[in-house]
Each structure stands twice: as structure tokens, then as C-alpha cells.
Amino acid sequence: MIIIYSDDKKLTLELLSKGTEIAKELDEKLTAVIIGKSDEALAKEYIAYGADNVYVAETSLESFKAEEYTSILENIVKETKSDAILIGSNKNGKELASRLAGKLNAGCVIDTTNLYLKNKKLTAERMVYSGNAIAVEQFNSKPNIATVPSKVFDPLKRDDSRKGEIIKKKIEPEKSNSKILKVQEMKTEGVNVEDAEIIVSCGRGFKNKDDIKLVDELANVLKGKTVGCSRPIAADLKWLSEDHWIGLSGHKVKPKLYIAAGISGQIQHIAGMRDSNIIVAINKDPEALIFKSADYGIVGDLYEVLPKLTHAVKEKMS
């Protein structure tokens, strides 16, 4: 049995797609797990997207907590004697997968960017050394646990004629000595950099928060309208909310065009945008690392370059 779980529906659909492929090769069944309230419509949707079964673990838990969710999944894995567990790689999923791996003494690979069978063994690839290399990791003992970030795999086409069994069970999780006091939506500006086709990003080269309008203006004429940034702008200075943050611990993006202005090109930032189709860098330091990762670059003061570039793009496009 192969188990799929994420609290994010979109991620679950992507995992189901890869899961079906691996399940077929191993001649195993694919089970999607839902934890929380019973949701018949969601269960049917998971079947339409590739699940052979859906296991609904009904609990009264109000919000995600790794300890309880781990004990629920641990029960399901043991009951179904599962060989592989694929978990969506958001923050909840990562801490869930890791704790589960500890409980089961299982192998676990976090943030896999590719997953396949090699000599019948599950094999996972992941970025290491801040995006400087890819490690190929092979499981040599079961169960196997892997987490997969969003957008690594494409979901299958929905097929409502697919049949599958929906198993409902009440599971009382182990009690834990921690409790959640408050859950608050993060302050965001509603930006989705991961889906953007054109992104203009700013970094430490900007002197004031107000100057970010230079990036806004360029993004607007490019019809990308999406502004990104490097770590200091979101995490340290907090000039932009974290939904703009591109990098290893921020968002990973792959737009058609990525323009980095005033970004030095630390590898942590490169790791977040290296899959972009075309990369443009604007930096006043000709030695800046960012130029090594760029297709096109302009050496110059962004305060002079950006307004001129905005103007020139506007002319070209009209």
C-alpha cells in the first residue's frame, strides 16, 4: 500500500499523480488519507484524481498539530502495512513526516524534486548545499517516507468514472503535552509568486521602503504585476510580506522572466529562482554573484536603470 497525505488539496492531487505511477509499477494500491471531518465530496475527488481508496480518519481535532497527526498516521501505516508514505511538503507536512519517521524508525527524504523506482527501490532526489547540488537518495528499508513540495508533479486529469472505496474510521490520537493557543492568518499582500509568469524582485540594493515602487512600476508595464524579493526585504526589514520572499526558505519560482534588481545573488536566493526561463540582473557591482546566474545583466545603479528600463519597455510594448 502507498499512502498519500497533505492538508493541502492541491498538493494531494499532485501527489496522487506521482503515487499512481509508482503504485502501478510496484503493483500496489494507492490510498489517500483525509484527517479531520468526514468529507465525502473531497474523498470522491481524490478517487477521480487517482486514489484507489480514501481513508478518512475522523477526529475532533480543531487544528493541525504534529504530535496528534503523527499518531493518527502511524496507526494508519501500521494497520494498512504501508510501504511508502508520500506527504505534501508544506511546513506542517515536513514536521509531520519527520516525526513519523522518528516514530517508525523509517527512512525519510524531505523536499524531493524527483521520485522514481531504481532497481525496484524508491529513489528520491533533493537539492542540497543551497541549491549547488542534487543528492540522489535511495531507500533500502521500508516503510519509505518522502515529502514533495507543490508544483513538482502535475495532477492527473479528473476522471469521475473511477471507482474506489471510502473507508471511514474514528481515530483517537495520543494526547500531547502541547496545545495551540492561537492560529492567525499571516499578514500577506495576496501575492502568489509561485504562479507568476513575470517577476521583478528587489533586494538589499534598495535604500528605502518607498523605493520599491520602482519595481512595482516595472512589473506593471511588463504585465507581470508580481513583485518578489530576497530574504532581507521580507524577513529582516519586513518591507514586503513573506508571500513575496523568493529563496531557499521562501518561495521557489519558475517564471518566464525573472528580473533581479539590487540582489547580490546569494546562493539561497538563486535556489529559489534558478528554474526561471530567463533571468535578468541589475546591480551596480560588476562582480556581483547574480550576474553568474543571469542571461542578461546591466551593471548600473538601479535608481537610474529601473526608471529607464520601465520607460523603454513601455515604448517597446506599445
Place this chain on the structure above:
Amino acid sequence: MNIIVCAKQVVDASEMKVDPSTKKPILQGAPQKISDIDKNAMEEAIKIKDKHGGKITVLTVGPSDAKERIKELLAMGADEGVLVSHPEKYDYHVISSLLAEAIKKIGQYDMVLCGEASTDMFSGQVGPRLAGLLQIPQVTYAQSVNAEKDKVTAERNMGDKAVTTESTYPVLITVTKEINEPRLPSLMQILAAANKPINEWTAESLTSGLRPMVETIEIKGVPMERKNIVYQDDIDESVGKLVDSLAKEGVLR
């Protein structure tokens, strides 16, 4: 309050060289350091000790030269170090099992502090995995921690949500880089650290029969094919050339 800080010696990825032909990283002779976020964990431990008293033990699984890295954390303010030898073959299962056994040997503790992830591998697996092995609560991605006498509260960054979690002791907490600014030890502190004890334990003395569940079969290079066309003359001219190039690439539509 007895606090254990787990720290890892890592390759300094920002100093890492890549072989120009294979694109693979050159690991031999690459500079080593303490993973940055583990220093944030150390700093937080010192703040909690300042408030409640107690003892801070730094725990590392690593090669023998990791002793030098432990000294850095002793200089920052840890009281004692423990270095568990690196087995020849290891994965997260092996490392976290060794950490768990070492923690049991250290004995009484209230809090285990880890960085959210190491800067070389960035899995973030060891903290929660260790909490699972120790069967204690895990409070991950903490951006602020308020330790009181019988409980601790943390503000956590869970991506799209900010979550406040409370736990009794013992507890394992992983911290993010934003939680604090790690102190730089003074020369006096660096000198004094030489007299603080570092216990060296072998992996075999803690547990036997550990074997990796996951094997790294290859480290591949990442091809980064970029045109690297840089305009650096007159700004107006550069802008004009860039816009022409972008138009040819078909992205100005």
C-alpha cells in the same frame, strides 16, 4: 532549567566551489562551520538560562574536528559539550537515534533546542524526528520563545499561518534565523571556553546495530546554463540592448 542545544558542523555553502567540468561541488577541503541557525538556537538557550539559571549542554554528532566548532558555542555561553563520533555510514535515522541516545545519557533535561534546519542540507528533519524518538512535544519554526517556570510559549511561522503554541517540559523547540541575533563571544570568553569540558562518546558506546535506512547514491551537479550577457557601458545604451534582447526572447508581450 537544563537545556540541550543540538548543533551541526556543516560545509560553508557560501564558500563552496563547484568543479567547472562536472558542476559537482568540491567538498574536500571546503571550509567548515557551525550551521548558522544552530547559533540562533544557542543564543536562545543563553537567554533562557539568564532568566531561569541552569545548564546548557551542546550536543553534536560529527567528525573529531567538530570539537573546534563546539568550542565556539562554549565561548558563546554553553557550559559543557558532548561530541558523538560520526559513524561511517549515516542518514537522518542514524543521526537522530544517536542524538536521542546521547540525550538519554546526559540525563535530566527540560528543553532541547535545534535550528529549524541545517544550512547544508536544509531538510529540517532532525528536530521533529528527535522529538518523535524522545516522545516529547515538538514546537517547530519558533520566531519567539517565552520560557516560564512550568511552561513555554512560542510564536511560530508556519508559512501562511502564524501559530502560537504552548507546551510543558520537556519539550523540543526548533528556531528560525529571525528569532535573535547570535552574540559574538569576547576574547575573554573564547579563552575561558578552553577550560570547559567536552565529552567525547563513540557511537558504538551509545547503541549498536544502527544502520542507515536511506543511502545517498550520488551527489549530482546542477547544470546552470545561462547566457551571461552583461551590458556595462552607458546606461541608456544598456537598457536599449536589454529591451531588444527581451523582445527577441518573446517575453515582452
